Amino acid sequence: MNNAIHETLELHELLMFKNLCLTKSSTMTGLVKDQELRDILERDASQTKHQIEHLQGLLSARGENL
Structure with a gap:
């Protein structure tokens, strides 16, 4: 499926x-x-990495160059 440009x-x-x-x-x-703040930041970084991979997958699946 192709995305519209926007x-x-x-x-x-x-x-x-x-x-x-x-x-x-x-x-x-x-x-x-x-330490509590460090743990929060580490969780955030981990979740963000997964979100980045998901976004890259969406773009790749549609044939978009990253």
């Missing part, structure tokens, strides 16, 4: 945003001292 652009925009979120969570994890 749908593909929105998927790319979401992918860029999630990559930025992952970068921020990963960076902050190394800086925080509080």
Whole structure:
């Protein structure tokens, strides 16, 4: 199934945003001292990685270049 151009652009925009979120969570994890906050950031990074893989899969399945 092919996406309309605006749908593909929105998927790319979401992918860029999630990559930025992952970068921020990963960076902050190394800086925080509080273990509870570190655990939250690590969970967030893990979930974000899965979301990125899902978005990449959606784009790949439709023949879009990443």
